[in-house]
Amino acid sequence: MPRIRIFSTPECAQCRSAKAFFAGRSLAYEEVDVAADARGRVEMYELSRARTVPVIDLGGRIFIGFGSEVRRQIEEALREG
Numbered sequence: 001m002p003r004i005r006i007f008s009t010p011e012c013a014q015c016r017s018a019k020a021f022f023a024g025r026s027l028a029y030e031e032v033d034v035a036a037d038a039r040g041r042v043e044m045y046e047l048s049r050a051r052t053v054p055v056i057d058l059g060g061r062i063f064i065g066f067g068s069e070v071r072r073q074i075e076e077a078l079r080e081g
Contacts, residue, residue, distance in 0.1 A: 001027065001081075002058055002059020002060070002061075002081075003030070003057070003059055004022060004027060004028065004029035004030070004056070004057070004058055004059075005029065005030045005031075005032060005056070005057040006018055006019060006022070006029050006030070006031050006032070006054050006055075006056050006057075007032045007034050007040060007041075007043075007044040007047075007048075007053055007054060007055040007056075007057070008031060008032070008033060008034065008053050008054045009033065009034060009035040009053050010033065010035060011035075012053050012054060014053070014054055014065060014066040014067070015053055015054040015066070017066050018054045018056060018066040019031065021066070021071065021074075025078075027078075032044065034053060047062055048062050048064055050064045052064065052065070054066055056070075056074065058074060058077055058078075059077075061077055
């Protein structure tokens with residue numbers, strides 16, 4: 001299983017949905033709170049060039065946001081292993 005990291009902020013609804021998605025599938029993930037972690041914020045930007053959350057690093061594949069299309073792409077990536 002690839003390493004999963006979610007760059008998020010506490011008030012982000014899509015971030016909460018992403019975390020619930022992985023937790024609901026019993027998939028462990030590391031959360032990086034970019035509101036509190038300046039280094040995490042820089043790393044998120046370097047990985048994605050995004051200034052919005054969530055940014056999801058799924059084994060080196062980067063996903064920005066957690067709308068229905070991104071969710072579908074993540075499900076596909078998880079099936080691929």
